[in-house]
Amino acid sequence: MxxxxxxxxxxxxxxxxxxxxxxxxxxxxxxxxxxxxxxxxxxxxxxxxxxxxxxxxxxxxxxxxxxxxxxxxxxxxxxxxxxxxxxxxxxxxxxxxxxxxxxxxxxxxxxxxxxxxxxxxxxxxxxxPSQTLLDLLTMRQEFQQFQGLTVAMIGDLRHSRVARSNAEVLHRLGVKVILTGPKAWQDPSFPGSYVSIDEAVETADVVNLLRIQKERHREMDGFTPEAYHQAYGLTLKRAQAMKPEAIIMHPAPFNRDVEIASELVESKQSRIFKQMHNxxxxxxxxxxxxxxxxxxxxxxxxxxxx
Amino acid sequence: MxxxxxxxxxxxxxxxxxxxxxxxxxxxxxxxxxxxxxxxxxxxxxxxxxxxxxxxxxxxxxxxxxxxxxxxxxxxxxxxxxxxxxxxxxxxxxxxxxxxxxxxxxxxxxxxxxxxxxxxxxxxxxxxPSQTLLDLLTMRQEFQQFQGLTVAMIGDLRHSRVARSNAEVLHRLGVKVILTGPKAWQDPSFPGSYVSIDEAVETADVVNLLRIQKERHREMDGFTPEAYHQAYGLTLKRAQAMKPEAIIMHPAPFNRDVEIASELVESKQSRIFKQMHNxxxxxxxxxxxxxxxxxxxxxxxxxxxx
Amino acid sequence: MxxxxxxxxxxxxxxxxxxxxxxxxxxxxxxxxxxxxxxxxxxxxxxxxxxxxxxxxxxxxxxxxxxxxxxxxxxxxxxxxxxxxxxxxxxxxxxxxxxxxxxxxxxxxxxxxxxxxxxxxxxxxxxxPSQTLLDLLTMRQEFQQFQGLTVAMIGDLRHSRVARSNAEVLHRLGVKVILTGPKAWQDPSFPGSYVSIDEAVETADVVNLLRIQKERHREMDGFTPEAYHQAYGLTLKRAQAMKPEAIIMHPAPFNRDVEIASELVESKQSRIFKQMHNxxxxxxxxxxxxxxxxxxxxxxxxxxxx
The missing domain is CATH 3.40.50.1370 (Aspartate/ornithine carbamoyltransferase)
Known part of the structure; x- marks a missing residue:
């Protein structure tokens, strides 16, 4: 087997x-x-x-x-x-x-x-692993190769099995992984370096948002949804600072107006539904x-x- | 689509x-x-x-x-x-x-x-709508045309999505719709006129009973099942007053001995299981x-x- | 039908x-x-x-x-x-x-x-009945005929529908049925005679263990799992006293180290997974x-x- x-x-x-x-x-x-x-x-x-x-x-x-x-x-x-x-x-x-x-x-x-x-x-x-592979397939369709890409993983790193799988493999594939998110949800075991949310959005080829695992930690460690959105979410304003060719990814289900502004879910740069298709x-x-x-x-x- | x-x-x-x-x-x-x-x-x-x-x-x-x-x-x-x-x-x-x-x-x-x-x-x-269409199919098999038919809708009109769909379409198809049921469950927005339960049963070509939506209104507005059966149910006695060619319909699941006497469910005039077949x-x-x-x-x- | x-x-x-x-x-x-x-x-x-x-x-x-x-x-x-x-x-x-x-x-x-x-x-x-038939199929593959076999049914006889079905049919097929288990779970309506757990294990061609129906009687009538295992379970020690050609059966799901020592579940004499296959x-x-x-x-x- x-x-x-x-x-x-x-x-x-x-x-x-x-x-x-x-x-x-x-x-x-x-x-x-x-x-x-x-x-x-x-x-x-x-x-x-x-x-x-x-x-x-x-x-x-x-x-x-x-x-x-x-x-x-x-x-x-x-x-x-x-x-x-x-x-x-x-x-x-x-x-x-x-x-x-x-x-x-x-x-x-x-x-x-x-x-x-x-x-x-x-x-x-x-x-x-199947989520990581479909994420890789989505990136591969966009950029043809992994070497030299910068992928930002944003949000609830500690509780996200997607983040863990992705970071490890991306690192091996020659991708530069950058990380950002609330202090309480950071995880020193990830390959990659921590940056500010704004630096992450501005420098990444792939803005990979992570779902807030509400069912794993009932309280969002002091954040209201609105406060999280302002502090670590992809707001409309932040999205304007993305590189022109950069794409938005999210493993879904997403919380609209928390991890991502609702209007961005099906925006031109979003590959969120493409991920599901893949x-x-x-x-x-x-x-x-x-x-x-x-x-x-x-x-x-x-x-x-x- | x-x-x-x-x-x-x-x-x-x-x-x-x-x-x-x-x-x-x-x-x-x-x-x-x-x-x-x-x-x-x-x-x-x-x-x-x-x-x-x-x-x-x-x-x-x-x-x-x-x-x-x-x-x-x-x-x-x-x-x-x-x-x-x-x-x-x-x-x-x-x-x-x-x-x-x-x-x-x-x-x-x-x-x-x-x-x-x-x-x-x-x-x-x-x-x-699919329930309404299968109801229409059942009537069509019986009477070939809708024009000139009288359909009685009996019971919980207010909470019944079947009643609402059926009444509107039947009216458009040239069917005379007559309505009856407890005051609290009547609904002035339906096309059709209210009559007594006995008049409804005696004049209808189709006696269309409606399910009591126990899960939508916990108390039956003061009725016990027995009292409802006597007041608005199709009792054995009432069924004897139906026209010879008239048929009994119910969208099911039915409450035996509430909307309909248990013995009538599979009686000669009943099309209740025929509806499911259709x-x-x-x-x-x-x-x-x-x-x-x-x-x-x-x-x-x-x-x-x- | x-x-x-x-x-x-x-x-x-x-x-x-x-x-x-x-x-x-x-x-x-x-x-x-x-x-x-x-x-x-x-x-x-x-x-x-x-x-x-x-x-x-x-x-x-x-x-x-x-x-x-x-x-x-x-x-x-x-x-x-x-x-x-x-x-x-x-x-x-x-x-x-x-x-x-x-x-x-x-x-x-x-x-x-x-x-x-x-x-x-x-x-x-x-x-x-389908469980009984698959049990019979398993015995038939092993011994070719039922006549002359001894089957021991061990444990929760009273609450087991498998035991009831099996005992009746085995009796008709010419099998000698012997029974053992806690007094409170014995059932006089079964065909077959009660013996000690050790006699059952030593003389049977088929050691048919029965699942403790925890969901039917919350307390195991005073037994702890360990105590039951020692008193009526197929322990490693008891299994050594089985006849060389004898087989172990259990309708499953089984409670490891209660009805049967965990090591015996996939032992050479066990047909438990074979039963599922059949x-x-x-x-x-x-x-x-x-x-x-x-x-x-x-x-x-x-x-x-x-």
Missing amino acids: THLLALSELSVQQIEGLLERAQAIQDHGVAPRITEPAFVANLFFEPSTRTRFSFEVAEKRLGFNVLNVEEATSSVQKGETLYDTLRLLEEIGVRAAVIRHFEAGFYKDLRDRLTLSIINAGDGDGHH GVFMRMAIMEWACQGRPNANNQRIELTV | THLLALSELSVQQIEGLLERAQAIQDHGVAPRITEPAFVANLFFEPSTRTRFSFEVAEKRLGFNVLNVEEATSSVQKGETLYDTLRLLEEIGVRAAVIRHFEAGFYKDLRDRLTLSIINAGDGDGHH GVFMRMAIMEWACQGRPNANNQRIELTV | THLLALSELSVQQIEGLLERAQAIQDHGVAPRITEPAFVANLFFEPSTRTRFSFEVAEKRLGFNVLNVEEATSSVQKGETLYDTLRLLEEIGVRAAVIRHFEAGFYKDLRDRLTLSIINAGDGDGHH GVFMRMAIMEWACQGRPNANNQRIELTV
């Missing part, structure tokens, strides 16, 4: 291969179909619309049968361990499980004990790869190896 | 076209299939079995891939606006969204901002239309236009 | 026919497909992962379209009776309904009033049978008879 747990486990070459395959799927509009009925499962232990349905569309476009396992109605309530649930899924024929879990590193003691592939769809404040193709490439052990280079029909 | 939001926006000719297409699907037992993989989504922000699964069957019989978005497990919990959720669905490839929402007119500021089709599956105490064909015609911009006249394969 | 409600309603010959068909599906790896689009529904009024998804995989492998009806989001909340919900499903084209319900015998006043097939997926503390094939045979009225002897395409 091939798991996708954290991009830190993949080489630059492997990452490039996945991005190329996603781009090819998008460009040629043809998805290779599965050669025989095969099942995948989505297990979301935290709410999600974007990631969950993006994966479901990707899976169905590849021809997989999809099982949606929801905590509220499952045996997880009866105290079953995640390992035992996944072993069950293996036994009934599931090839890959896309899992969002509230616990960072939930996969650590599972990875070597299963034959199905685990796709990490977000683990606590850990990683979110997500399906990226996840098709990921699901192919998980079931084959390598990116699908020649657009052939998927021969399942698990 | 073609939305179906309220039948008041459709001409009589458009309505007739949809009814004819639904009848043709039912008669010829053949559904045109989608020419390529296409996705639709069902978003139900209020509980539903009938409407939700009737649409799901209709969608799958047409060959659509179906996404079921449920509030409890989605990003709506994170405060995302409905517009942003629908834009997401557009970006991942969804052609049409069937939406039930607790807010009347939820679609008003969405309709001109989206490329996907919105099918209103019930908005607060506003409209419920619902699938009606919704197949609606989904075709939403994705084509017109009823599918020649039973051809659907070429998606969105 | 053909219902599967309790195995006590099936002859030994019918049971053997279903087991043979399940084995044939497993051996020949080919599933006959439905000749035209057909719908089945899964209604789970209690949480389930194993049974629910095992049925869903079985249904989809047979080519059925699947509707998943969940209590939380359905009209059951509006007070609709189960009969009315099932009549609705009939009207929209559903051929068979797989139902888990908290009420034992929920199907009693439904069975003669419906044209769709009801598959009982567990009714309160009543029956669980479940899909068994349920494919059941769904074929429900829609045809007999086991599918010649692996032909399914002609739906309902």
Whole structure:
């Protein structure tokens, strides 16, 4: 089996291969179909619309049968361990499980004990590799190469699994990462240097806003939404200081007029909905790869190896 | 895109076209299939079995891939606006969204901002066009034409989106609408005149009972279920006074022995389950239309236009 | 229609026919497909992962379209009776309904009033026929015949619908059933004789552990998990006293280190995950049978008879 747990486990070459395959799927509009009925499962232990349905569309476009396992109605309530649930899924024929879990590193003691592939769809404040990959795909479409780019990551760095995944990989790809946000949410473990919000917006090629994780820290550490918007949000005024070719990104869901002025969400420089569009193709490439052990280079029909 | 939001926006000719297409699907037992993989989504922000699964069957019989978005497990919990959720669905490839929402007119500021089709599956105490259309289909099968019919709408008029939709359209189709129900639930905005419950039952061609919306007004304004049944329900005794060719309808779910005597639910004059049966064909015609911009006249394969 | 409600309603010959068909599906790896689009529904009024998804995989492998009806989001909340919900499903084209319900015998006043097939997926503390059949399939693979086997059922007999179903059928198949467990959970209505836990483990060909139904009796009648494990669990020490050819079974989900020592779950003698594997094939045979009225002897395409 091939798991996708954290991009830190993949080489630059492997990452490039996945991005190329996603781009090819998008460009040629043809998805290779599965050669025989095969099942995948989505297990979301935290709410999600974007990631969950993006994966479901990707899976169905590849021809997989999809099982949606929801905590509220499952045996997880009866105290079953995640390992035992996944072993069950293996036994009934599931090839890959896309899992969002509230616990960072939930996969650590599972990875070597299963034959199905685990796709990490977000683990606590850990990683979110499919989001990082679709962010990279979006940047790649815009700038063709990563080397020499400056990406500003703005906001709730400490609680954002997207920020963590992105910063690590961008650094490896030769991108200059700059960081900004409230003191309480800074995180010294990130590669990259802290700058002021205005310097970040003015110098970045990519202004990557991060969602305020209201559900993780109920109080915004003293900020009202308005105060946050003025202090660290992309206001209309700040956006005017962006470089002409620079783009706005956000993993969404976004809080309008908090991280970003509502009018900017669909502005000319925004790629926020483009990110969602790219997500399906990226996840098709990921699901192919998980079931084959390598990116699908020649657009052939998927021969399942698990 | 073609939305179906309220039948008041459709001409009589458009309505007739949809009814004819639904009848043709039912008669010829053949559904045109989608020419390529296409996705639709069902978003139900209020509980539903009938409407939700009737649409799901209709969608799958047409060959659509179906996404079921449920509030409890989605990003709506994170405060995302409905517009942003629908834009997401557009970006991942969804052609049409069937939406039930607790807010009347939820679609008003969405309709001109989206490329996907919105099918209103019930908005607060506003409209419920697919229910109205399947009601019309049921009457049409029985009486061939609408002109000259008398339809009695009985019960909770004020809170019933079905009553509101039906009364408006029936009036336009040349149907005489008569109304009856408790004073507190009468609504002067309806076309049609108020009569006594007994006159309504005795003179109507269609005795259209309305569900008591227990979840909308907890107390039944002073009525016990038994008292309501005696005052405004279709009792066994009242049913005997119906015209021989008259039929009983109810949008369901019904409260047995409240709106209707339990023994009458599957009586010879009842079309209540026939309405449910018709619902699938009606919704197949609606989904075709939403994705084509017109009823599918020649039973051809659907070429998606969105 | 053909219902599967309790195995006590099936002859030994019918049971053997279903087991043979399940084995044939497993051996020949080919599933006959439905000749035209057909719908089945899964209604789970209690949480389930194993049974629910095992049925869903079985249904989809047979080519059925699947509707998943969940209590939380359905009209059951509006007070609709189960009969009315099932009549609705009939009207929209559903051929068979797989139902888990908290009420034992929920199907009693439904069975003669419906044209769709009801598959009982567990009714309160009543029956669980598909689980019993997959247990039988697992034993049959191991021992070829039932006559002469000794099966020990250990633990929460009183609250286990699996135990009740299994004991009755095993008795009819010529199996010697022995029982053990805490006094408070014994049930005099079971066929079979009570022995000590150690005698049960030492003499059985099949050590069939039962799940402690924590959700049915909050307190374990005075036992701590550790105390239960020592008194009635399959400890490592007890397992060493098993006959060399004997196997361990458990309907799952299991409580590790309560009913069974965690190390034994995937031990050489355990067939616990094999049971889950067999479940899909068994349920494919059941769904074929429900829609045809007999086991599918010649692996032909399914002609739906309902």
